[in-house]
Amino acid sequence: MTLFLLNIVLAVLWCFTWGSFDFLTLATGFVLSYLLLGLYSRVTVVEGYATKARDLVRFALYFVRVLFVANLQIAYEIITPGLGFSPRIVRFDVTGLTPVQRLVLVNSINLTPGTLVVDISPDRRTFYVHCMYASDYDKTIADLNDLKQRLQTQVFK
Amino acid sequence: MNHVVLLNILTTLALIVGLFFLLVGALGVLRFPDVYLRMIAASKCVTLGISGMLLAGVFHFIVIGTTAEADAVTGSSAMAATTKAVLVILFQFAAGPVGTHMLARAAHIDRVRMYKKTLSDDLREDLLE
Amino acid sequence: MNALLASSTWHEYMVEVTVEIGILIVAVGILVCLIRLFRGPHLADRAIALDTLVIQVIGLVILLTLRINSLVLFDGALVMSLVGFTGTVAVAQYIVRPHRRRRANPDVVLKQDV
Numbered sequence: 001m002t003l004f005l006l007n008i009v010l011a012v013l014w015c016f017t018w019g020s021f022d023f024l025t026l027a028t029g030f031v032l033s034y035l036l037l038g039l040y041s042r043v044t045v046v047e048g049y050a051t052k053a054r055d056l057v058r059f060a061l062y063f064v065r066v067l068f069v070a071n072l073q074i075a076y077e078i079i080t081p082g083l084g085f086s087p088r089i090v091r092f093d094v095t096g097l098t099p100v101q102r103l104v105l106v107n108s109i110n111l112t113p114g115t116l117v118v119d120i121s122p123d124r125r126t127f128y129v130h131c132m133y134a135s136d137y138d139k140t141i142a143d144l145n146d147l148k149q150r151l152q153t154q155v156f157k
Numbered sequence: 158m159n160h161v162v163l164l165n166i167l168t169t170l171a172l173i174v175g176l177f178f179l180l181v182g183a184l185g186v187l188r189f190p191d192v193y194l195r196m197i198a199a200s201k202c203v204t205l206g207i208s209g210m211l212l213a214g215v216f217h218f219i220v221i222g223t224t225a226e227a228d229a230v231t232g233s234s235a236m237a238a239t240t241k242a243v244l245v246i247l248f249q250f251a252a253g254p255v256g257t258h259m260l261a262r263a264a265h266i267d268r269v270r271m272y273k274k275t276l277s278d279d280l281r282e283d284l285l286e
Numbered sequence: 287m288n289a290l291l292a293s294s295t296w297h298e299y300m301v302e303v304t305v306e307i308g309i310l311i312v313a314v315g316i317l318v319c320l321i322r323l324f325r326g327p328h329l330a331d332r333a334i335a336l337d338t339l340v341i342q343v344i345g346l347v348i349l350l351t352l353r354i355n356s357l358v359l360f361d362g363a364l365v366m367s368l369v370g371f372t373g374t375v376a377v378a379q380y381i382v383r384p385h386r387r388r389r390a391n392p393d394v395v396l397k398q399d400v
Binding site: 022023024025067068070071074075077078079083085086087088089090091106107110111114115116117118119121128130132134135137 | 177178181184185188189190193194196197198200201202204205235236237239240243250251253254255257258261262265271272274275276277278279280281283
């Protein structure tokens with residue numbers, strides 16, 4: 001966390017030296033100061049930040065890939081005639097997540113393959129997820145669990 | 158000169174992808190049989206489509222900046238274009254799913270009829286208990 | 287048409303032709319959204335159609351930005367994406383409100399009961 005703050009401070013300093021606060025300058029400064037901090041934490045033995053950032057990037061790549069696959073699937077369904085849906089609303093257990101984790105999970109579920117969170121139970125332990133292709137109940141739950149697992153291991157550690 | 162050609166080709170590709178997904182999202186809203194399926198089509202395809210269009214805009218303004226035809230009066234700068242495009246994309250990815258979720262919840266509370274091939278509805282079962 | 291003839295190289299020509307065709311495609315998308323807006327059996331259908339329509343208009347604004355080579359319209363895209371979200375949330379609240387009122391006071395008669 002300290003290293004992350006240091007990274008932001010260095011990026012802002014980079015912006016000051018260029019005299020502009022545009023997104024591109026800030027992004028360049030962020031990347032450069034990240035490389036600098038990586039060098040720094042290799043010299044002094046402060047671990048954790050680099051691997052965490054790498055996990056975040058890996059999750060982002062996975063997410064973009066899933067987003068594209070989902071959209072091409074829906075596009076195929078729309079363009080070809082006939083409707084091959086088997087929709088369901090399923091229960092999905094999310095016991096033991098903090099509110100922020102639940103928010104990120106809802107956003108990710110709403111953006112990935114044919115799924116949509118319809119409601120959350122009053123005790124906030126169950127999502128009710130509407131799925132487009134859910135002829136196999138257990139496989140649907142397994143897919144959602146995979147996404148939850150990835151979020152827990154790669155984003156929130 | 159060479160990278161201008163590359164950037165123009167990238168602009169065209171991003172435009173084609175964005176337009177394809179925008180059109181597909183609109184057709185899905187028209188074609189799909191019930192509210193929830195329409196919501197899925199609308200929220201996902203259209204978000205991706207608008208991201209493609211904004212990327213095309215960013216590429217195009219980088220080209221304008223390098224060919225030195227930028228006029229200071231209208232403020233055609235690649236930096237400003239990038240900043241605004243990134244803001245719109247971030248907002249779409251953060252707020253689009255929230256709006257869709259609220260609308261789906263409202264529709265279910267109002268008992269909108271579901272597609273006739275729907276297999277099961279766990280939420281309705283739990284509410285009836 | 288003058289804008290098309292003014293370009294000198296093939297790749298600039300390609301971008302301009304794509305923009306011109308894109309305006310037509312977005313127009314078709316807006317028309318499709320309007321059909322759903324008129325036909326939609328439920329208020330939620332109309333809200334989705336309106337949400338999609340707003341995003342199509344943002345796409346149209348970006349295409350016009352590419353066509354006139356100026357950023358003056360780009361802020362419009364930002365503002366429209368904010369306002370579209372607010373509209374969706376407002377319609378969702380409007381649908382839920384009578385049910386919430388009935389939960390507080392069971393004597394209220396709703397349209398579904400009649």
